[in-house]
Amino acid sequence: MATGLTYAQSGVDMDxxxxxxxxxxxxxxxxxxxxxLGAYGxxxxxxxxxxxxxxxxxxxxxxxxxxxxxxxGTKVVLAVEMGRLDSIGIDCVxxxxxxxxxxxxxxLFFLDYLGLSRIxxxxxxxxxxxxxxxxxIAGCALIGGECAEMPDIYKPGDFxxxxxxxGVVDMDRAIDxxxxxxxxxxxxxxxxxxxxxxxxxxxxxxxxxKLDLNKVYPxxxxxxxxxxxxxxxxxxxxxxxEAADDDKENIPTAIAPPTEKTLxxxxxxxTRIYAKAITKLVRSYKSKRxxxxxxxxxGAGIEGNLCRAYPEKFDAVVDRATWIVPPIxxxxxxxGGVDEAEMWRVFNMGVxxxxxxxxxxxxxxMKKLKRQGEKPWVMGHIEKGTGQVRFE
Amino acid sequence: MATGLTYAQSGVDMDxxxxxxxxxxxxxxxxxxxxxLGAYGxxxxxxxxxxxxxxxxxxxxxxxxxxxxxxxGTKVVLAVEMGRLDSIGIDCVxxxxxxxxxxxxxxLFFLDYLGLSRIxxxxxxxxxxxxxxxxxIAGCALIGGECAEMPDIYKPGDFxxxxxxxGVVDMDRAIDxxxxxxxxxxxxxxxxxxxxxxxxxxxxxxxxxKLDLNKVYPxxxxxxxxxxxxxxxxxxxxxxxEAADDDKENIPTAIAPPTEKTLxxxxxxxTRIYAKAITKLVRSYKSKRxxxxxxxxxGAGIEGNLCRAYPEKFDAVVDRATWIVPPIxxxxxxxGGVDEAEMWRVFNMGVxxxxxxxxxxxxxxMKKLKRQGEKPWVMGHIEKGTGQVRFE
Numbered sequence: 001m002a003t004g005l006t007y008a009q010s011g012v013d014m015d016x017x018x019x020x021x022x023x024x025x026x027x028x029x030x031x032x033x034x035x036x037l038g039a040y041g042x043x044x045x046x047x048x049x050x051x052x053x054x055x056x057x058x059x060x061x062x063x064x065x066x067x068x069x070x071x072x073g074t075k076v077v078l079a080v081e082m083g084r085l086d087s088i089g090i091d092c093v094x095x096x097x098x099x100x101x102x103x104x105x106x107x108l109f110f111l112d113y114l115g116l117s118r119i120x121x122x123x124x125x126x127x128x129x130x131x132x133x134x135x136x137i138a139g140c141a142l143i144g145g146e147c148a149e150m151p152d153i154y155k156p157g158d159f160x161x162x163x164x165x166x167g168v169v170d171m172d173r174a175i176d177x178x179x180x181x182x183x184x185x186x187x188x189x190x191x192x193x194x195x196x197x198x199x200x201x202x203x204x205x206x207x208x209x210k211l212d213l214n215k216v217y218p219x220x221x222x223x224x225x226x227x228x229x230x231x232x233x234x235x236x237x238x239x240x241x242e243a244a245d246d247d248k249e250n251i252p253t254a255i256a257p258p259t260e261k262t263l264x265x266x267x268x269x270x271t272r273i274y275a276k277a278i279t280k281l282v283r284s285y286k287s288k289r290x291x292x293x294x295x296x297x298x299g300a301g302i303e304g305n306l307c308r309a310y311p312e313k314f315d316a317v318v319d320r321a322t323w324i325v326p327p328i329x330x331x332x333x334x335x336g337g338v339d340e341a342e343m344w345r346v347f348n349m350g351v352x353x354x355x356x357x358x359x360x361x362x363x364x365x366m367k368k369l370k371r372q373g374e375k376p377w378v379m380g381h382i383e384k385g386t387g388q389v390r391f392e
Numbered sequence: 393m394a395t396g397l398t399y400a401q402s403g404v405d406m407d408x409x410x411x412x413x414x415x416x417x418x419x420x421x422x423x424x425x426x427x428x429l430g431a432y433g434x435x436x437x438x439x440x441x442x443x444x445x446x447x448x449x450x451x452x453x454x455x456x457x458x459x460x461x462x463x464x465g466t467k468v469v470l471a472v473e474m475g476r477l478d479s480i481g482i483d484c485v486x487x488x489x490x491x492x493x494x495x496x497x498x499x500l501f502f503l504d505y506l507g508l509s510r511i512x513x514x515x516x517x518x519x520x521x522x523x524x525x526x527x528x529i530a531g532c533a534l535i536g537g538e539c540a541e542m543p544d545i546y547k548p549g550d551f552x553x554x555x556x557x558x559g560v561v562d563m564d565r566a567i568d569x570x571x572x573x574x575x576x577x578x579x580x581x582x583x584x585x586x587x588x589x590x591x592x593x594x595x596x597x598x599x600x601x602k603l604d605l606n607k608v609y610p611x612x613x614x615x616x617x618x619x620x621x622x623x624x625x626x627x628x629x630x631x632x633x634e635a636a637d638d639d640k641e642n643i644p645t646a647i648a649p650p651t652e653k654t655l656x657x658x659x660x661x662x663t664r665i666y667a668k669a670i671t672k673l674v675r676s677y678k679s680k681r682x683x684x685x686x687x688x689x690x691g692a693g694i695e696g697n698l699c700r701a702y703p704e705k706f707d708a709v710v711d712r713a714t715w716i717v718p719p720i721x722x723x724x725x726x727x728g729g730v731d732e733a734e735m736w737r738v739f740n741m742g743v744x745x746x747x748x749x750x751x752x753x754x755x756x757x758m759k760k761l762k763r764q765g766e767k768p769w770v771m772g773h774i775e776k777g778t779g780q781v782r783f784e
Binding site: 004005006007009037038042043044045046047048049050060062063064065066067068069070071073074076077099100102103105108109111112113115143144145146148149150151152153154158159160162164165166167168169171174198200201203204205208295296308336337338339342345346 | 396397398399401429430434435436437438439440441442452454455456457458459460461462463465466468469491492494495497500501503504505507535536537538540541542543544545546547550551552554556557558559560561563566590592593595596597600687688700728729730731734737738
């Protein structure tokens with residue numbers, strides 16, 4: 001009987017799991033406040049909704065819990081290929097938390113699920129530490145997670161990650177698309193790049209055009225481009241777009257100094273997390289209904305997401321000349337020969353999040369967003385229509 | 393440009409996703425109460441914590457949210473091999489909800505994440521409909537989910553499923569292991585079989601012993617075995633164990649008529665969900681502290697889970713003669729030549745859930761559990777010790 005089969009022989013290493021827990025504990029603790037209850041090792045995590053110390057007391061009158069789940073799609077494959085596992089967890093948090101705040105919710109806590117072939121403690125801990133960093137940025141607590149070894153499902157080195165976020169909003173403060181009115185103004189917040197959508201297409205382009213993830217492509221080296229405003233914007237957009245199309249060594253009108261980021265680095269740039277800026281913004285207007293709608297620009301681009309923020313009797317009119325599409329998108333488009341319309345249907349094209357506000361409050365909202373480190377710009381407005389996004 | 397790459401060509405079929413949503417809507421709706429707010433298509437799901445109609449009003453004084461995430465491990469591989477996708481979702485709900493209720497929480501809502509190679513609407517919907525069935529059994533709402541097509545990660549037909557459950561408990565009603573005292577009695581609730589743990593070992597045994605998932609093995613055909621009590625139990629346990637060891641065509645002392653279940657069917661038997669029975673039990677004792685601890689017997693068996701329910705200064709003394717280990721475990725043990733101790737370290741061995749109660753309330757608790765359709769039995773008690781589980 002001593003030579004019989006054991007669980008360890010069948011591919012499950014319980015010690016490796018314990019090693020991961022030890023490695024990630026400090027990162028988890030950094031995300032915890034006194035609202036997180038219970039001990040490690042309990043069956044489920046506990047989070048106190050009303051914290052009784054006056055300083056923190058939220059006094060929810062009619063609390064509504066807001067919840068969502070999402071993964072990062074095939075961006076994980078790119079992360080595995082690049083051997084860069086430290087930021088994919090940020091993407092996972094971002095994809096969830098950015099959805100959560102669209103409802104006006106304050107993110108409370110997060111849990112992650114990691115499916116993989118084999119727990120290699122250091123690598124696995126690196127992924128989860130990234131989740132913890134994302135939670136810190138989002139201001140929510142990482143209170144639980146599961147790490148499942150499934151060598152029959154995942155190839156060695158491969159993994160999948162899913163996240164789960166819960167937030168809370170008081171019933172009468174929840175964002176309701178019905179509040180959006182004709183004349184409301186659409187404010188854009190920039191994305192950090194491709195974020196976590198469209199990576200199936202990105203990877204197809206890399207393959208077909210034989211792109212090198214480890215190469216520094218000069219046309220990608222312009223750092224963060226300025227958001228345009230004023231009368232010269234159309235001209236400058238044209239200049240920049242043409243520069244990218246000609247595949248010149250440098251984009252002449254780019255103002256920031258060139259970076260030395262490889263294509264892989266640019267593609268793995270973590271998704272921006274808008275939670276703190278948006279939560280502060282929404283909270284800052286007590287009972288006034290200033291922010292009428294919001295949209296996280298995720299799979300299906302501006303077209304597929306902005307339209308979820310207002311009723312069908314309206315259109316969003318978006319002026320594409322108000323911002324410069326970041327070079328990575330033009331680069332991918334050119335290398336893949338992707339149709340312009342398809343690009344806008346798949347990618348965020350530089351816009352990560354939209355806030356729809358009453359016209360009288362545009363300046364105030366812009367000021368508040370800037371104070372949070374955002375670079376917002378007016379990208380369009382709401383008109384009568386049929387639930388579409390119209391580009392101008 | 394018309395021949396350029398598109399997102400659909402790169403393996404993402406948005407229409408298939410929409411088809412799944414249409415297929416699963418009726419199943420989702422069956423899990424919804426008026427506490428579920430918001431419309432399909434919103435960025436995140438909304439769940440009202442305090443429902444204001446008097447009938448349903450919960451009046452949480454100091455609500456603590458309880459959350460957990462889990463998958464079903466390599467039981468999915470077996471489901472894929474058997475082509476039986478309708479009940480794996482029940483397992484996913486069970487693995488989470490059974491963890492949740494250990495804290496005394498009432499399950500509120502559930503979300504699922506499905507990673508797969510390609511959405512085949514009918515198959516994918518079948519999996520998610522199983523999740524919805526699980527949620528109905530657990531009495532929680534399936535309010536959201538994500539279905540991610542990742543052909544680079546998952547082989548055709550393969551998938552992974554993870555679930556996320558959120559519940560609520562009033563602070564002073566939360567189960568606290570510290571309340572467990574010497575002399576408390578451990579009541580067992582039967583499992584439906586292997587549940588969702590140890591499948592890496594199960595599959596290894598199937599492979600090594602060349603077992604046929606589609607075969608009806610006579611030694612597995614005794615239906616649900618009686619829980620023993622009284623003076624003859626030791627003798628009958630011995631008889632039954634020996635019968636299995638000899639691989640006889642029938643277990644002579646089994647009282648139920650034989651079933652025609654294949655090995656695969658028995659192994660895919662969905663994990664039992666204890667939510668309604670336990671929630672009712674806990675709620676039925678207002679302020680009295682009758683139930684002092686609970687444990688969901690999951691990965692690492694009775695040994696690894698029961699010990700999480702009480703402080704380190706105690707031991708749980710478990711009398712293994714109080715129940716009959718279901719035939720599937722003895723069958724797997726024999727076929728795989730698995731050591732007895734290893735069996736108890738990996739599998740639930742017939743016990744799915746444990747409730748620790750004050751001795752004076754054993755009869756009352758047993759009666760209440762029976763009224764909920766459970767077949768509880770006294771399986772042990774709490775003694776002074778060092779945080780171990782001692783088998784007798």
